Amino acid sequence: MDASLPAHMRPERSFQGFILALQRFWAEQGCVILQPYDMEMGAGTFHPATTLRALGPKPWNAAYVQPSRRPKDGRYGENPNRMQHYYQFQVIMKPSPPNLQELYLKSLAAIGIDSAVHDIRFVEDDWESPTLGAWGLGWECWCDGMEVSQFTYFQQVAGFECAPVAGELTYGLERLAMYVQGVDRVYDLNFNGREGDAKVTYGDVFLQAEREYSKHNFEVADTAMLFEQFKMAEAACRKYLDAGWKDDKREAHLMALPAYDQCIKASHVFNLLDARGVISVTERQSYILRVRELAKACGEAWIHTEAGGAA
């Protein structure tokens, strides 16, 4: 931890200071620090900076915060640590550097978790995303018995082998910050590190949103419209993928990213429909499969683009 930081910027005092400390740390490791992707998604992995950039031979190191929307996890602001909107901090390094575990541990130190007093463990957790056609091996990282991060070596994404393999780290920011700040309720997190009247809590920023979105997600979201939107996003994705090939040789693709946006869209719309409880168990599987098909097709397009293709 940087001792020169003013108190309100210190990661154990302030949620935003916590995020900034992580960003600074990973910037120093040579990552590009991106801003959140401007679309609703269920996890930081969906960001094209991870899903697509994990494919192809070109090196890629990036870190970013991504709001994660999980409509089903909403609890109307009444649960101390479950929300339909929360932040993930995502790091992706391709190829995975040999000292990625050490870097991760140093990043914990940078946010105030001292490995001399905490019990930090790497516990087996294989990662699989059926919607993205992706899997990897790694761990959930434990700090004193609490899962604080996910650590994955991507083996396959969008149905394609990762060559080389990328290492991915996902930090659950609120949970970690709660631990570091010593609060038991997420809404009590000190957001800006100030005290007294100047203090802004996580609840000040997000509690109302949690209530409103829980109502929206579970009770009101327009399912007829959402079903329609799913179909539209699916069709648009296919259309852009078709139209993106440079020529009939299908060797170069010029529109993988816009097509992939529609895949992200379809996935989120599906999550909303799922939260509304209008998708049956058997249909659920087929929706997941449809999103996966889109993701795979986008991956196929991506590896024919400049950033995704061979040098």
Added chain:
Amino acid sequence: MPELLLELFSEEIPARMQAKAADDLRRMVTDKLVAEGLVYEGAKAFATPRRLALTVHGIPARQPDLKTERRGPKVGAPDAAVQGFLKATGLKSLDEAKIQRDPKGDFYIGLIEKPGRDAIDVLAEILPVIIRTFPWPKSMRWGARSGKPGSLSWVRPLHAITATFGLETEEPDVVKFEVDGIETGQTTYGHRFMAPEAISVRRFEDYEAKLKAAKVILDPQARKDIIFADAKELTFAQGFELVEDQVLLDEVSGLVEWPIVMMGSFEEEYLAIPEEVIRATIRNNQKCFVVRDSKTGKLTNKFVLTANIEATDGGKVIVSGNERVIRPRLSDAKFFYETDLKTKLEDRLPKFEQIVFHEKLGTQAARIKRIERLAAEIAPLVGADVAKATRAAHLAKADLLTEVVGEFPEVQGLMGRYYAKAQGEDDSVAAACEEHYKPQGPADRVPTDPVSVAVALADKIDTLVGFWAIDEKPTGSKDPYALRRAALGVIRLIAENALRLSLMKVAASALAGLSVNPADAQKLPSDLLAFFADRLKVQLREQGARHDLVDAVFALGGQDDLLMIVRRVDALGKFLDSDDGKNLLAGTKRASNILSIEEKKDKRSFDGAPDAALYSLAEEKALAKAIGEVKAEASAAVAKEDFAAAMSAMAKLRPPVDAFFDKVRVNDDDAKVRENRLKLLNEIRSATRAVADFSKIQD
């Protein structure tokens, strides 16, 4: 003799894979050594979260030399043949060859000596192959090399390989090889946090000691012992008792290199949750042990955690951190439990109409209805109250839809019991909610409450008949619906409760309740019966009993009362252990053998009663008389289900059979006498069939 030290140092290996990996490493290396002619004295393998290690001692320094002889051309053969021989044997000239004379002439013999190689060179050749082909259940690629084809796959990134070989008294050599850019050496690393520095090691002895100094306990058993002893002591000191859990202990010992056991606590209010749920929460999510109050025998609000570090603050932060994680988990569990209690079990049932049990067998709701009907039918046969059995079958699956079971599937059934009791169900009905899943395996308890037994049988028989009807029988190692376990469960329920039940009838009734109509519905119950016979054989074999006797009893036909089959097999086994039994079996087999030879010769069978007028010898008459008596006596005993008595009756056949074979020539010159004697032999066979088909018994 020299010894090998091998260590594969990697990122964290999943706990569940460590023991098998250590074993595989030992097996693969020692098998290969032996195949290379290097017979070793002993080997031991170890695993920690970050390393697999192997020591093999007593390896010869060199392979033995191999000498082989090769026969060459005849003396005076054409030059081309001679040159070919010299080339193949590596001899410089024919002067180096021997000449050997045999009936065909004089031949050159070349002696090829293949000198044994140094063991260290052999190791350098075999070890990289073993590493590249190591059978991890799941392995991965990593790093820059993973961009190229043929890169190494390992369970997690492999960082260093230590491989040394040499005598105890000397500085060992590094076994030099390289795998995917990792070169062997003699450098390893200590505990990730407490002693991360590089350590130079020479052989196993100093390796293990240096690791220990660097806060790594290499031997998994030693780690287990430490955790177990410390946990017991820690709890005992406070008047508590550790709830022992071998599976958890195995796992926890695979998560630490330097186990430090500590105790934490949680709010007493959570003790209102069923103990099994507290335990599941703490064990599954946090890998911690739960603790009992030694006076009351009840769980207390303590838990035992195993950290991987001696924290500089003595572990305060770690304990409070773990408590902070366990608290919300228990709070969730309590919330789930209390929420569950608000809904009656039967009110959950309509939801089963939406849940498919199997696409061809309909919904869970339909299945529950079938089990209810079958349980009601079985109830009177097992002494259960029909209304209670029906009620229990009605409710038994409802807990699958509760929050607690959704979170912790392993407490299914048990929660049903809690909820049934809470809503005031009869004790037997509540017990059946849990016990109808039993027995889950050969070691599990068999329920004895008739209501539980009725529902347990109905549940298992519905499953078996259902999957038989849609032709989803187990094949080879594949048994996705655990049908073998279900059949064994039925066998144990019947045998251990001494139940009388016609399996064919129950199976036929279960079949009639299904909505599917299999093509061979007629054959199904008997097919299923054969499956039961197989399971019974497997079970007897595992108990060390004679499984071939099952065939001998089933071959009688019409046997579908499992209890009677088991008893008959048991009595038969005891009989065959006696001298009378052994000799009678031999006599019966002899009769059968003679008969089958003569039947073949004459192309006819020798059925039918012998003619008493044709008996000429006393032994014939005595045998005929004995057969008549034994038949009557044995059938009477079988009718009374007294199989031991039936066997004693059989024993009376032995002396006349022995005497008959001693004194009587079966193939008499008089065709009529011969035929009559063959008929008498056939009578022996048929007399023994009162208890079993002796021809199916192996010698």
